[in-house]
Amino acid sequence: MENNERRVPEVVIKRLPRYYRYLGELLKQDIQRISSNSLSKLMNVTASQIRQDLNYFGGFGQQGYGYNVRSLIDEIGNILGLNDGDTTIIIGAGNLGRALANHNSFANRGFKLVGIFDNDESIIGAKICGITVMSDLEIEGFIRDNSVDVAILTVPNSAAQDMAKRVVDGGIRGILNFSYSELDVPPNVPVENVHLSDYLMTLAYRIKSERDTEE
Amino acid sequence: MENNERRVPEVVIKRLPRYYRYLGELLKQDIQRISSNSLSKLMNVTASQIRQDLNYFGGFGQQGYGYNVRSLIDEIGNILGLNDGDTTIIIGAGNLGRALANHNSFANRGFKLVGIFDNDESIIGAKICGITVMSDLEIEGFIRDNSVDVAILTVPNSAAQDMAKRVVDGGIRGILNFSYSELDVPPNVPVENVHLSDYLMTLAYRIKSERDTEE
DNA sequence: TAGATTGTTAATCGATTAACAATC
DNA sequence: TAGATTGTTAATCGATTAACAATC
Secondary structure (H helix, E strand, O other), rough: OOOOOOOOOHHHHHHHHHHHHHHHHHHHOOOEEEEEEHHHHHHHOHHHHHHHHHHHOOOOOOOOOOOEHHHHHHHHHHHHHHOOOOOOEEEOOOOOHHHOOOOOOHOOOOOEEEEEOOOOOOOOOOOOEEEEEEEEHHHEEEEEEEEOOOEOOOOOOOHHHHHHHHHHOOOOOEEEEEEOOOOOOOOOOEEEEOOOHHHHHHHHHHHHHHHHHHO | OOOOOOOOOOHHHHHHHHHHHHHHHHOOOOEEEEEEHHHHHEEEEEHHHHHHHHHHOOOOOOOOEEEEEEHHHHHHEEHOOOOOOOOEEEOOOOHHHHHHHHHHHHHHHEHHHHHEEEEEOOOOOOOOEEEEEEHHHHHHHHHHHOOOOOOEOOOOHHHHHHHHHHHHHHOOEEEEEOOOOHHHHHHHHOOEEHHHHHHHHHHHHHHHHHHHHHH
């Protein structure tokens, strides 16, 4: 019952990783099937939304039974492209870059870290997570030679836009941007921004709101 | 023209940090006033949306003139609560915790880091960013004694829920959660989740979509 | 078969955009 | 004053929820 007509809204895509996460938990607990209703209670959303979301991609359930957890998780993984074997490089081997290199959940999602780069002579050559830090001068060539898919940018803001241009020139497919700046790149290169301070700011707002209602 | 009646939608709150960011850039370039129209072009949103968003909080502009950048940025800062002097602690002095401690944009947003905690004896006592790492056993007491507002959780998933409970018991106001798990806390304690692997997953989807349209 | 639960259509709700009178 | 641009109402669009026939 595949339906390729409807365009999938952005909000739906953003919810997929969360489904993936919860289904993974269920699998860990050896739960083999689940109805949209039980899952909705677990995740604190409506059952309707779950069914609607999944039906953008196909009918994965079975009437009277529900969804098979194992096969649903696989389907979502496929939809997200977790089995495409995407490769990543980290640019900027500072604290954050190092933390991300050691972040195992990246590998758990089917991404393969294949390179780490920095422009600091004192860091180049060091090993992080078994990968030797390379000079940033090699980036474009490395991306080209290895068909690298994702560049994770953890460089200072001042360097971010320039670096974005360079990885695009090298032929990168997507960018995960941790810098404060928003990047100007061609429309066919998706950028996912992780503005850490933004989260803290919305949290501050919500704390303030709670304080206000307290009174 | 303040309007306290309308409830502010979540999406609007989430956009405020972005406005704050762009207005900061304008200020750096010594631009003193801006119309919703120019700002909309800069930010790639509609002028209507900007005006609607701002009007949830009051009329900050002036007909025929536009908005004063300096005062608008201050207003948004106030709305978000950046001037409340919120204090933060980081729990988990691993790679990520250390990276965040050194992340200057936190301080730039009016947050004050007042403590770092870990349960690893070999780390306790070390200095990070001029702050001595304390034992996790002291957390509850420290939060209480210092009226700490925000706990930044960078602990392993297995420890996250337990730690969330403990900081809540200590009287924390909000949590910035970097662990994979979603936390179960009382409804008056806001939690902002930063699920790093989720961003990579939606990026994978978008890369895949680009590949598909390429063919 | 009877009960459960999906896939899907229709109804509702909320957010975005358009339009324009108010006004600086 | 005339031109520009806001604040705000109304129109549109899209996302969420409700409902239920299809079916396992």
